[in-house]
Amino acid sequence: MSTTPPNSDRRYVITFGCPDRTGIVARIASFLAEVGGWIVEAAYHTDLDTGWFFTRQVVRADSIPFDVEELRARFAGVARSLGSESDWQVADTGEPRRVVILVSREGHCLYDLLGRVASGELDVDLRAVIGNHESLGDITRAHGIPFHHVPFPAGDPAGKVAAFARLRALVDEHDPHAVVLARFMQILPPELCAAWAGRAINIHHSFLPSFVGARPYHQAHARGVKLVGATCHYVTAELDAGPIIEQDVIRVDHGDTVADMVRKGRDIEKVTLARGLRWHLENRVLVHGNRTVVF
Amino acid sequence: MSTTPPNSDRRYVITFGCPDRTGIVARIASFLAEVGGWIVEAAYHTDLDTGWFFTRQVVRADSIPFDVEELRARFAGVARSLGSESDWQVADTGEPRRVVILVSREGHCLYDLLGRVASGELDVDLRAVIGNHESLGDITRAHGIPFHHVPFPAGDPAGKVAAFARLRALVDEHDPHAVVLARFMQILPPELCAAWAGRAINIHHSFLPSFVGARPYHQAHARGVKLVGATCHYVTAELDAGPIIEQDVIRVDHGDTVADMVRKGRDIEKVTLARGLRWHLENRVLVHGNRTVVF
Amino acid sequence: MSTTPPNSDRRYVITFGCPDRTGIVARIASFLAEVGGWIVEAAYHTDLDTGWFFTRQVVRADSIPFDVEELRARFAGVARSLGSESDWQVADTGEPRRVVILVSREGHCLYDLLGRVASGELDVDLRAVIGNHESLGDITRAHGIPFHHVPFPAGDPAGKVAAFARLRALVDEHDPHAVVLARFMQILPPELCAAWAGRAINIHHSFLPSFVGARPYHQAHARGVKLVGATCHYVTAELDAGPIIEQDVIRVDHGDTVADMVRKGRDIEKVTLARGLRWHLENRVLVHGNRTVVF
Amino acid sequence: MSTTPPNSDRRYVITFGCPDRTGIVARIASFLAEVGGWIVEAAYHTDLDTGWFFTRQVVRADSIPFDVEELRARFAGVARSLGSESDWQVADTGEPRRVVILVSREGHCLYDLLGRVASGELDVDLRAVIGNHESLGDITRAHGIPFHHVPFPAGDPAGKVAAFARLRALVDEHDPHAVVLARFMQILPPELCAAWAGRAINIHHSFLPSFVGARPYHQAHARGVKLVGATCHYVTAELDAGPIIEQDVIRVDHGDTVADMVRKGRDIEKVTLARGLRWHLENRVLVHGNRTVVF
Structure with missing residues (x-):
């Protein structure tokens, strides 16, 4: 029923949350830019009641020079540096749901x-x-x-x-x-x-x-x-x-x-x-x- | 602010409720037809839970050969014959609201x-x-x-x-x-x-x-x-x-x-x-x- | 797939159009009342641009003492008396669609x-x-x-x-x-x-x-x-x-x-x-x- | 009618468009991060038909250590580096509309x-x-x-x-x-x-x-x-x-x-x-x- 899409349609979807502060967008965007990630969709939100920051970023899989496991491993470091051990995920649209x-x-x-x-x-x-x-x-x-x-x-x-x-x-x-x-x-x-x-x-x-x-x-x-x-x-x-x-x-x-x-x-x-x-x-x-x- | 509309725009609005049964529409419509009433809007509803019948009829005032008080007096008889002493009203759009x-x-x-x-x-x-x-x-x-x-x-x-x-x-x-x-x-x-x-x-x-x-x-x-x-x-x-x-x-x-x-x-x-x-x-x-x- | 509903659910649906004038509702409602028709839904409309009157009436089939063909035959007379030879229909919900x-x-x-x-x-x-x-x-x-x-x-x-x-x-x-x-x-x-x-x-x-x-x-x-x-x-x-x-x-x-x-x-x-x-x-x-x- | 809001409510609103490519978000976000800009709202869009990238970023004015004219002057350089001479604006919510x-x-x-x-x-x-x-x-x-x-x-x-x-x-x-x-x-x-x-x-x-x-x-x-x-x-x-x-x-x-x-x-x-x-x-x-x- 579900097949791996052609490479150009495959996306990595990063979702992430952490306490709000300056520099979060820059940190994540720079990480993606450094590895050549082509962002096709990005959204941000800060919950004013709790001061929590949320983002979702969609990246072309074919713009990343390594596989999703490597992306996850590297992103874990970014997340940790922003104070988030576990409130994040990197999904691969090539994996059937x-x-x-x-x-x-x-x-x-x-x-x-x-x-x-x-x-x-x-x-x-x-x-x-x-x-x-x-x-x-x-x-x-x-x-x-x-x-x-x-x-x-x-x-x-x-x-x-x-x-x-x-x-x-x-x-x-x-x-x-x-x-x-x-x-x-x-x-x-x-x-x-x-x-x-x-x-x-x-x-x-x-x-x-x-x-x-x-x-x-x-x-x-x-x-x-x-x-x-x-x-x-x-x-x-x-x-x-x-x-x-x-x-x-x-x-x-x-x-x-x-x-x-x-x-x-x-x-x-x-x-x-x-x-x-x-x-x-x-x-x-x-x-x-x-x-x-x-x- | 509100003025009596020109005669041709003036309406009598009859609202009425009674226990549902056959012949209600005929009774009201015949009453109106007999006095020459020109109905410009009519709506009916029966509540199935309670067996209650509702209607609203709008009649051109200039089609009725007497005034609204006389219409009320005559309609009271119709209502009574249908088992409704008080669940009705005849409003006159010529009366400011x-x-x-x-x-x-x-x-x-x-x-x-x-x-x-x-x-x-x-x-x-x-x-x-x-x-x-x-x-x-x-x-x-x-x-x-x-x-x-x-x-x-x-x-x-x-x-x-x-x-x-x-x-x-x-x-x-x-x-x-x-x-x-x-x-x-x-x-x-x-x-x-x-x-x-x-x-x-x-x-x-x-x-x-x-x-x-x-x-x-x-x-x-x-x-x-x-x-x-x-x-x-x-x-x-x-x-x-x-x-x-x-x-x-x-x-x-x-x-x-x-x-x-x-x-x-x-x-x-x-x-x-x-x-x-x-x-x-x-x-x-x-x-x-x-x-x-x-x- | 479709079956004749139990008698109490079966309905005759009358739709009708004619030039507007006084007495139409009374004529139709009286006709239905005379044969014992129990109206469960009724709607009226007059198109002001063309002076055309429309109605749709839904009657309990079990309230009518004869069959739908006879109802059609009798209603044809009502329609004719209101100036409508053919702009009407009596549908029977008991007939599969x-x-x-x-x-x-x-x-x-x-x-x-x-x-x-x-x-x-x-x-x-x-x-x-x-x-x-x-x-x-x-x-x-x-x-x-x-x-x-x-x-x-x-x-x-x-x-x-x-x-x-x-x-x-x-x-x-x-x-x-x-x-x-x-x-x-x-x-x-x-x-x-x-x-x-x-x-x-x-x-x-x-x-x-x-x-x-x-x-x-x-x-x-x-x-x-x-x-x-x-x-x-x-x-x-x-x-x-x-x-x-x-x-x-x-x-x-x-x-x-x-x-x-x-x-x-x-x-x-x-x-x-x-x-x-x-x-x-x-x-x-x-x-x-x-x-x-x-x- | 309109007054300058208290400093903490004052915002700079950056809108920007340029041909899509990798690294845009990183470039803008890094620029803002370097000057201490606190982003309170950010949105991105790429038009797939024309390959045009759009963003709108809202920054707390009190997080920027200089005035809006200086921000405009500096952002002009960022825009130019991304290939956009004029398709951008920095609005100040402190200026009445x-x-x-x-x-x-x-x-x-x-x-x-x-x-x-x-x-x-x-x-x-x-x-x-x-x-x-x-x-x-x-x-x-x-x-x-x-x-x-x-x-x-x-x-x-x-x-x-x-x-x-x-x-x-x-x-x-x-x-x-x-x-x-x-x-x-x-x-x-x-x-x-x-x-x-x-x-x-x-x-x-x-x-x-x-x-x-x-x-x-x-x-x-x-x-x-x-x-x-x-x-x-x-x-x-x-x-x-x-x-x-x-x-x-x-x-x-x-x-x-x-x-x-x-x-x-x-x-x-x-x-x-x-x-x-x-x-x-x-x-x-x-x-x-x-x-x-x-x-």
Whole structure:
């Protein structure tokens, strides 16, 4: 599905954070200039509340006279000199991005992602789809993607623990860059939230922080809101409270029943999830506390 | 400011609600047809949860061979025959719509409304602006509108009670169709909420129900949302929980400070309030429980 | 795929147009009331430029004591009495809505529609997908829908004429309620526009009337617009000039290449087409000259 | 109106363009680092079509140990070394931004800008408002701003030439950073377009390139579009064809008359103009051919 791009399209993506001070941009830019790095995209941000500096730099791989491991080794020195031991990453767009998708019965987000993968728009190595129902198995397999059915027995705590263990094993064997909860209706236990921290991406069908938890469209209808929304966010142990990557809304009116809201909301959910996932996989999303910088 | 329109532009606006059943449209339409009423706008809605029927009909005044009082008297019979003693109204666009605006220090909503009134876009009889600060007095008076300064002494409960009494007197002498809280930063006491029920319109600077109460942009910034919003709603005794008339949102990103959010949000607040107020004054908003039908 | 709904969900949808005058609503509503018709949705509009009146009424089928043919026969008399011989329709939601989709290579609209059909969101009888390329055959067949490949030979006028004849035959055998040009990149000849008038629905990848014709995203990029759009419209003989059903836009900026615009635009194209198609199939769209009324 | 900000808020804003190559970011960032410059905002862009590089850097004034003239002198050397003699600027936020506004009769954009100036949101030195009608004189003077009435006699070419000469004199005496055409309904002659190139900002009441020229809402209504828009752009000799700074749209439907479109459109026009003007005055807009980079 995903292949190494021609050399001229291959990029190294550097993301980096450290306490703000003068000279950071110069230090990084000079390092890149010295090795001949051709910057094709660069973004900076300083969080004024915390005095934290963020940057994302995209460099043409063919402008660097050594491989990505060497780049990482050298950049580690730059980062250390700026006071950052570990808050940085050098990604290589030549490495396929491995993705696993979790679903329940609602298929609109899965369909949407499968279509984007099939057309090449979303250039990922989609390793597996895992469902707690079987209903989305056929469409997944029609795309040549493995589908695993992991039932979550209602009212059976031990069965659920076992199901989560199996889910985890099925996911972790792929060491995915992203675990996408594409309307997966089970709440991840804290240990999975921890294991997949910064990689598990959920789409919640409301404009968070409104309407946390179950049946948000019912809540929205009861409150009489005039717009409904969707929120793509990283999963954390607190339900629907993780760092927000992207949100969008769509207009509703008094003529819309809950079912109409559900239908209209789907169109927002799927594009919001797809945008958030793309940005995550392009290393555009830097998490800082409970907020995100999206470059 | 507001004058009786030429006869051909004058309209009678009938709003009506009753338990749904067959024949309602026929009953009302036949009544209008029999007296020669020329309907220029008509809207219907049935709330499926409660089985309540709503309609709004706009009739050319010059098509009705008698005056509005006679129309009201006759329509009362129609309403009664459909099981509705009091859930109806016949408004006359020839009667100026009296409005009083309450403000604090933030002027963007007031400026916006004054501009709409001055240009004739908002065809109202703006009777007074009342501020708990003096700062918006000059611009109000420059428009030829009386401004009253009613200070609300902080930390002085008795003083506040007196201030609200004075506020109420200043408002009630105009018997306004709308009391507009245009970023008025005092919380109305329950008795004022009751006295102005269905007429007091507030603009809250968040996408309710998110970020109720004070400093919603600070709350929004802390949560890291990607859109901020504004909500125009009727005031009820529960803070920021009244029936929503209109909402809108605007995109923000990680580069936006709280001050930026405040600035961007203002553009949404003022247009959302202006839309909501216009719809209210055109009798387009029918309240049903805690929700609105906006025809 | 599509089944007759339970009786209580079945609806008769009356659409009607005539020169405006008093008494139309009363005439139609009284007719419905006399036969016991339970109106669940009603909308009215008068075009002030042309003095034309439009209405759409939705009636519970189980409230009418006879069948839809009898309703049509009786309503014909009502229509005639209001001066309308043919500008009306009585649709029965119990009759499946037959749809044929035309595609080329770009699959995002087709994927989107297939997903909506599979989930039951779009309740249609999808009879066939016809492509001038083979590339979307597999996904179509995976959904159990017949796919026909009709090549359009470039630079071969006679071959094109034959291809359009074959296309027409493949479509017309289903007598579809809608022929959907889901990014079908061939320009329909006038005789097909005429044959499918009011049924052929196109999605154009620009905010019409900007950027008519080929490569609209390239045109948009060259002009430096800050939003790109999509337009769902009825096909007429003049290219991209038919009555507009729905439009939407998405923000772009200087960082977006033409390829980025193409990608972002797809998300707008597919939802705009899906909304327009739904409204068409629900008989919500009334064409009047080159404009539409969308109830 | 505008005062020098406290030292810690004062910024130097560097904008710069040159042919893309490696080492540009390093060169500029190193220059700034060497003089102790504290970068608070930085943005980069490379136009792939033309191979042109753009950057905007915002530096704390109090981090630079010399004045802005010295900074300009030194930066000139940096620019020259990167192949750019003149495609750069160093702005000082401590220098008030002089603005002149041109109006006709429609006041919504002027009202909006006056309100933003009065509240301090738009921190400019508004030197004058010039109208070809007298009608907006009172509101202008109520804000303490000089108003000049320059009539443009219809059907009198010589009179128009004289009026434009007077207009030019009234504008040029202020050497403004921005000449804002806030619904000024006269078409600037080519020599004024040239004289004010890159400083004359217009708001056009359509989503350009649709509906160039007169009465765009009438054109929009006739075409039956479902959204109307507004475009803020630099004025060039070709009518409504200059580089676009910002655009926005608002939804309309079949129920909206031309007058309704005009009214709804105003809300978009005024906020779109205000955004575009703010970005221009903050040196966020870099013009490149007929397109803009908006940092």
